[in-house]
Amino acid sequence: xxxxxxxxxAARAISDALASAFDxxxxxxxxxxxxxxxxxxxxxxxxxxLAKVLRQSPRRIAETVVSAAAWPxxxxxxxxxxxxxxxxxxxxxxxxxxLLVPGPEEAGAPRDKxxxxxxxxxxxxxxxxxxxxxxxxxxxxxxxxxHLGHPVEVQDYIDxxxxxxxxxxxxxxxxxxxxxxxxLGQEPASREELLDAFVSRLPQSTVPEPSTTxxxxxxxxxxxxxxxxxxxEPEFLGHRTExxxxxxxxxxxxxxxxxxxxxxRAASSGETYPQRAVARLAAAVAEGNxxxxxxxxxxxxxxxxxxxHESDILALGFWRRAFELLKEAGAIRKETAGKxxxxxxxxxASSPEFADMxxxxxxxxxxxxxxxxxxxxxAYQLWKLGLLRDPSxxxxxxxxxxxxxxxxxxxxxxxxxxxRSGRLLARTRPDPSRQIFGREYGNGRQVYNVIDVRxxxxxxxxxxxxxxxxxxxxxxxxxxxxxxMVALTPAAVRLIEARTGVSFGLDEEAMSKSYVEMSxxxxxxxxxxxxxxxxxxxxxxxxxxxxxxxxxxxxVRARARAIAVGALRYLMARQSRNRVLAFDFDEALAFEGxxxxxxxxxxxxxxxxxxxxxxxxxxxxxxxxxxASLQEAxxxxxxxxxxxxxxRRREIIGQAVDTLEFSxxxxxAHNLAQLFHxxxxxxxxxxxxxxxxxxxxxxxxxxxxxxxxxLLEELLGIPVPEEM
RNA sequence: GCGCCCGUAGCUCAGCUGGAUAGAGCGUCAGACUCCGGAUCUGAAGGCCGCGCGUUCGAAUCGCGCCGGGCGCACCA
Numbered sequence: 001x002x003x004x005x006x007x008x009x010a011a012r013a014i015s016d017a018l019a020s021a022f023d024x025x026x027x028x029x030x031x032x033x034x035x036x037x038x039x040x041x042x043x044x045x046x047x048x049x050l051a052k053v054l055r056q057s058p059r060r061i062a063e064t065v066v067s068a069a070a071w072p073x074x075x076x077x078x079x080x081x082x083x084x085x086x087x088x089x090x091x092x093x094x095x096x097x098x099l100l101v102p103g104p105e106e107a108g109a110p111r112d113k114x115x116x117x118x119x120x121x122x123x124x125x126x127x128x129x130x131x132x133x134x135x136x137x138x139x140x141x142x143x144x145x146x147h148l149g150h151p152v153e154v155q156d157y158i159d160x161x162x163x164x165x166x167x168x169x170x171x172x173x174x175x176x177x178x179x180x181x182x183x184l185g186q187e188p189a190s191r192e193e194l195l196d197a198f199v200s201r202l203p204q205s206t207v208p209e210p211s212t213t214x215x216x217x218x219x220x221x222x223x224x225x226x227x228x229x230x231x232x233e234p235e236f237l238g239h240r241t242e243x244x245x246x247x248x249x250x251x252x253x254x255x256x257x258x259x260x261x262x263x264x265r266a267a268s269s270g271e272t273y274p275q276r277a278v279a280r281l282a283a284a285v286a287e288g289n290x291x292x293x294x295x296x297x298x299x300x301x302x303x304x305x306x307x308x309h310e311s312d313i314l315a316l317g318f319w320r321r322a323f324e325l326l327k328e329a330g331a332i333r334k335e336t337a338g339k340x341x342x343x344x345x346x347x348x349a350s351s352p353e354f355a356d357m358x359x360x361x362x363x364x365x366x367x368x369x370x371x372x373x374x375x376x377x378x379a380y381q382l383w384k385l386g387l388l389r390d391p392s393x394x395x396x397x398x399x400x401x402x403x404x405x406x407x408x409x410x411x412x413x414x415x416x417x418x419x420r421s422g423r424l425l426a427r428t429r430p431d432p433s434r435q436i437f438g439r440e441y442g443n444g445r446q447v448y449n450v451i452d453v454r455x456x457x458x459x460x461x462x463x464x465x466x467x468x469x470x471x472x473x474x475x476x477x478x479x480x481x482x483x484x485m486v487a488l489t490p491a492a493v494r495l496i497e498a499r500t501g502v503s504f505g506l507d508e509e510a511m512s513k514s515y516v517e518m519s520x521x522x523x524x525x526x527x528x529x530x531x532x533x534x535x536x537x538x539x540x541x542x543x544x545x546x547x548x549x550x551x552x553x554x555x556v557r558a559r560a561r562a563i564a565v566g567a568l569r570y571l572m573a574r575q576s577r578n579r580v581l582a583f584d585f586d587e588a589l590a591f592e593g594x595x596x597x598x599x600x601x602x603x604x605x606x607x608x609x610x611x612x613x614x615x616x617x618x619x620x621x622x623x624x625x626x627x628a629s630l631q632e633a634x635x636x637x638x639x640x641x642x643x644x645x646x647x648r649r650r651e652i653i654g655q656a657v658d659t660l661e662f663s664x665x666x667x668x669a670h671n672l673a674q675l676f677h678x679x680x681x682x683x684x685x686x687x688x689x690x691x692x693x694x695x696x697x698x699x700x701x702x703x704x705x706x707x708x709x710x711l712l713e714e715l716l717g718i719p720v721p722e723e724m
Numbered sequence: 725g726c727g728c729c730c731g732u733a734g735c736u737c738a739g740c741u742g743g744a745u746a747g748a749g750c751g752u753c754a755g756a757c758u759c760c761g762g763a764u765c766u767g768a769a770g771g772c773c774g775c776g777c778g779u780u781c782g783a784a785u786c787g788c789g790c791c792g793g794g795c796g797c798a799c800c801a
Contacts, residue, residue, distance in 0.1 A: 363798080365799085453795070484795085591763055592763050594736090595763085597763055605764085611760095612760055677764060680764075682765095
């Protein structure tokens with residue numbers, strides 16, 4: 001933040017000087033960071049391109065600017081270098097002192113709410129590492145926005161009426177008993193008994209303990225069996241349709257136990273399954289998986305504010321209203337002929353973005369009258385933006401109730417669901433009269449949808465729908481935060497096959513590519529909880545090998561968990577978002593080099609200096625009173641480099657949010673850690689007898705420790721363990 | 725076919741709103757403190773920045789055209 005201010009002030013000084021010295025518009029002034037410390041702390045190369053316009057040598061322009069500019073007090077010295085670069089040298093002591101004084105966070109005007117939707121895992125199987133990329137990126141976005149002072153509402157959308165949930169239900173109800181039994185890990189039994197066994201695996205608490213043998217893992221095993229069946233026996237697809245139809249009709253609040261009983265009885269007597277009971281089972285499957293997903297994300301310190309359910313979007317007629325609005329706006333039409341006959345389609349021909357498409361129409365209502373996902377998503381998006389309204393202007397809204405409360409001990413600690421206090425996690429309800437006192441959901445001024453790049457096209461359609469409904473500005477504020485998928489390296493695939501004894505049957509061509517796409521349908525993937533367990537175990541070994549054997553009391557588990565989360569989150573964050581992340585076990589399990597633990601280690605090590613310092617010299621971190629005495633300090637280049645870098649947080653965050661490129665933030669943190677590690681050996685604090693020198697080092701490391709902790713824990717969500 | 729993304733060291737990736745010597749990590753090789761933790765640090769080797777043309781005082785960065793790879797263009801989500 002301080003550097004950003006100085007940058008603005010210096011840029012203004014230059015543009016004022018330009019304005020007074022020359023009579024033409026010279027464009028915006030951009031200051032950059034020069035390539036070497038000897039070239040200053042900030043640089044303006046603008047004299048070079050101006051040379052032609054002003055018909056003067058760039059050097060002369062630079063001289064004119066330098067002598068005319070009223071530099072802010074933070075600028076200590078200005079030099080002109082090379083062909084005409086203007087290099088600014090900052091007042092080092094002054095900036096260091098400033099960084100040590102906790103600055104007043106600028107309050108600013110109250111800001112509008114931002115809605116961020118992320119995670120959104122299909123509630124029909126366990127989360128895999130691809131889902132983690134979504135959740136981690138979404139979570140970091142949320143953390144950054146909040147850091148910048150925005151109120152943010154985090155939504156995890158639950159697609160509880162989709163095909164994938166129906167597939168799992170179809171599996172339990174119709175797959176041969178022996179297949180269901182094998183997924184359950186038990187001996188073959190009657191359908192009735194299997195149904196009981198299946199339901200008994202549902203999570204027993206609001207959010208269960210994370211596990212790799214949980215309900216979502218059971219579904220993970222069952223689901224591929226169903227999809228395989230569809231391929232070998234196409235008639236089996238009829239069961240999917242049947243379940244979907246039941247889900248769409250709703251269960252009307254039927255009791256789960258009763259439903260299971262009815263289903264079991266129907267199975268043993270050979271009757272058809274009663275629709276409402278099927279729907280109830282489907283709801284239980286979705287909810288069971290959702291709870292497991294919350295548990296997985298909790299490990300990573302990721303929590304939410306609201307769980308909007310697709311079933312509620314349908315039940316509350318959100319689509320019906322959106323449909324009316326679209327019809328009124330003339331944005332959709334019913335096809336009477338051609339391949340889309342009988343469907344309601346949205347024409348995209350008039351928008352330039354879609355103009356070149358072969359078929360610029362997108363189906364929103366199928367010929368059988370059901371709504372496509374894109375249709376529902378339009379309704380949901382309108383609600384998120386507060387634009388789903390009656391003719392009278394009243395906002396259409398969900399019913400709500402409290403799903404859980406949660407808290408975190410520190411910003412990056414695991415989320416704990418417990419008790420009746422803490423942050424509130426709400427879920428939507430089909431009864432709009434149910435509201436939570438003092439809470440309003442949706443109605444965001446800006447909306448981020450964190451969804452992988454493969455859904456760019458439907459996301460564009462949603463945005464276009466908002467636009468043609470007369471809300472071009474809102475459409476611009478509907479942002480698709482897209483990122484590339486996580487895939488597996490062939491080596492990773494082979495390893496999973498070897499470990500599980502299951503062959504995915506991939507051909508030679510697929511295995512010769514640089515990566516293999518994960519597929520829930522085929523069961524190809526690395527489960528999130530499983531991977532976190534492996535990481536934790538690995539970290540635990542590492543911690544034990546480094547801890548003195550007599551220190552038995554230390555909480556090795558907690559440290560290992562912090563390291564595992566650090567490694568994972570950094571892995572997900574460091575790569576730029578539009579590159580496929582090819583997951584490789586060796587690389588992902590590395591704790592050295594460009595990894596999360598490297599960053600954590602720098603913070604732990606720096607903090608350790610201060611605990612030793614307190615014990616041996618009775619000195620602590622440099623606080624505001626002592627900071628003033630550093631104003632005149634001579635700060636050598638290397639220490640200064642670290643200080644200057646620490647001052648850049650605000651502009652890095654700003655850039656990361658603007659570009660949705662959080663690898664910038666990860667790199668920045670890595671850069672800081674690297675600078676620190678280099679200085680560490682050269683500038684010892686503890687043994688230094690010169691008090692002034694010791695104070696300077698203490699001051700620099702104070703800035704570093706605080707900055708690093710903030711970057712890691714608050715922004716990247718990477719916990720800093722006590723020791724590691 | 726149309727659209728989007730990627731192509732930089734042996735491998736994995738930074739750098740891209742044009743700027744001053746193209747950077748990390750892994751791997752390879754050679755080293756480091758009786759001293760705040762070696763999950764660290766120092767050094768070496770390793771680059772027609774996919775290819776070509778153009779714009780510019782200046783291009784890894786911008787434009788056009790190729791080549792190679794991926795994804796999307798469903799009455800799936």
